[in-house]
Amino acid sequence: MRGRGSVPLPRRGAGPAPPRAPGRAPRPAARRRPGGRWAQERLPRPPGLRATTPPPQRQASAATSVPREDGERGAQRPAKRPWEGHTTLVSTGPLVPSFLxxxxxxxxxxxxxxxxxxxxxxxxxxxxxxxxxxxxxxxxxxxxxxxxxxxxxxxxxxxxxxxxxxxxxxxxxxxxxxxxxxxxxxxxxxxxxxxxxxxxxxxxxxxxxxxxxxxxxxxxxxxxxxxxxxxxxxxxxxxxxxxxxFKKDRVMLLMERELPGTRLPESDSDARIERFLGPTAWADWARLYNRCFEGRRGFAPVDADTLEDNKPDGFRPEHVRFARVKGERVGYLFLRETSHGGFIEEIAVLPEVAGAGIGTALLISALEYLRDRGHLKVQLTVEESNTAALKMYARLGFDEVCRRIHVIKTPRRRRR
Missing domain, CATH: 3.40.630.30 (Gcn5-related N-acetyltransferase (GNAT))
Structure with missing residues (x-):
């Protein structure tokens, strides 16, 4: 008993529960196992899942009988509550993607x-x-x-x-x-x-x-x-x-043009287009390649012997065309012929004569050759950022087919 106005002392086990850290699972329910020892049942949970205990439910009966080995009903003991010894898994984060x-x-x-x-x-x-x-x-x-x-x-x-x-x-x-x-x-x-x-x-x-x-x-x-x-x-x-x-490095556009039944425009350039002929043909090809592509990623210098020794199967002199201006070769075009049509592998013009219509003259000459050979279409690739080349291909009737993402993977540098 206590007098009026006295402050009640807290009893053991009474009072509000201590705050729980956010996201932390509550302690699973404990039950008394046979033998008089208290134990807790814990189930392993996968990453990204937390364990929760279902809310208590009303019991139909407070006790149940335990059958013995001889078939007779034994002594009564408290019934096991339905939420004891069970764990429910609730997602707290992104699950593993299906493809993984x-x-x-x-x-x-x-x-x-x-x-x-x-x-x-x-x-x-x-x-x-x-x-x-x-x-x-x-x-x-x-x-x-x-x-x-x-x-x-x-x-x-x-x-x-x-x-x-x-x-x-x-x-x-x-x-x-x-x-x-x-x-x-x-x-x-x-x-x-x-x-x-x-x-x-x-x-x-x-x-x-x-x-x-x-x-x-x-x-x-x-x-x-x-x-x-x-x-x-x-x-x-x-x-x-x-x-x-891998990470994205640059985007290349695959472009295509139909050949039969279309009219090709005429070139207004003063460049003279000639075939791959002459004793200096391989040397001129190597010189133009090195000057036009120097400084680009993946560039490797070549010489005339390397080009001649490693020319592709089915190579013909008509597959390479030079553009000559004032007696000097200033650009070239290299194409391939396949069973599915023609493909422009490379087209390059020296920087000092760029914008004079030399590339257009080279490409028109290649399209005429492929059309006369009976090919139905021609394809080429161009970098997405090369706006000048994209305008030229659009004028000549090329349409975009798809985008090819060039990806790159660099090694991880070790910390010193």
Whole structure:
């Protein structure tokens, strides 16, 4: 008993509960186990989830009987409350994306494919695979027989050492990867890697293993970097490159023009267009290439012997055209002929004569040649920031087909 006006003393266990840190799960309910010991049941919770206890519910009966081994009903003991010993998981953050879950699940299963080194016997099946992939996915690079020979004949490529193919258990090819290691003017190198996987075999880890097997170990050069291309028509290309640590470097536009039934404009330039002839043709090509592309990322100087020794299969003198002004060759154009049409590989003009219509004259000459050869269309690529070239291509009837994102990955620098 206490007198009027006296202050009650706090009883043991009474009073408000101490504040709980925000986001912290409450203590799970404790119950008395047989044996007289108090224990708490804790369930492991995955990352991003917190544990909560459901609100108490009204009990239908306060006691239940425990059956004994002999079948008779034993003594009465308090019934287990429904919220004791249970845990509910509530999301408190972003869950794992579905494509990552699929990849981890595929890694846990037994693989039905393997990655091996490219051999000369893979040439035929690989070209058929590349054409089928391009038919199913327009964003995949089109590598027909002529284009694949051109890739394998690159002076900075070593197919039997660095090219990789993914092969299923039944022996069919399901993907491939190739790379180039061209030198830089400062003596260093960069590595261009491209991975192509059949749409039915994507999101199974094939592309990731192909990439690491093709790219190999990075060299000791601190300025070394990786490059690749992601086509915006392939929805999986850019997310795949980003998952590997690549970042956007520049955007190239793929442009196309129909050849039959269209009229080509006439050039108003004073430049004279001539074919790839003469004893100094290879030397002039190397000189113009070095002067026009010097200073750009990925540039590697070449000489006449290198160009002549590594000319692509199916090369013809008509595939290279020079522009001559006042007795000097000031620009050139290089094209390829494939089973799907013509492709303008390079078009370059010296900076001191740029804007005089020389590039237009070179391109019109190439379009006339491809049309006379019976090709239905011609394609080329141009950098998105090259506004002068974009205006020229628009005047000549070229339309944008897609955007190709050139991505780059630089090595992490170690802290000193």
């Amino acid at each position: 879950a699929v990849g981890s699940e595929a890694q846990g299963r037994r693989k039905s494919w393997s990655v091996r080194t490219y051999t000369a016997e893979d040439f035929g099946p690989l070209t058929l695979l590349a054409e089928e992939i391009h038919r199913l996915d327009a964003g995949a690079p089109l590598l027909d027989a002529a284009r694949w020979r051109y890739v394998c004949s690159d002076p900075h490529a070593d197919p039997e050492s660095y090219f990789r193919v993914a092969e299923a258990r039944d022996g069919d090819l399901v993907g491939f990867g190739y790379r180039f290691d061209p030198p830089r003017p400062d003596g260093g190198r960069f590595r261009a890697v491209q991975v192509v996987v059949h749409p039915k075999w994507r999101r199974k880890g094939v592309g990731t293993e192909l990439f690491h097997a093709t790219a190999g170990d990075p060299p000791e050069d601190p300025d070394w970097y990786l490059t690749s291309v992601a086509d915006d028509r392939c929805a999986a290309a850019w997310p795949f490159a980003r998952s590997l640590g």
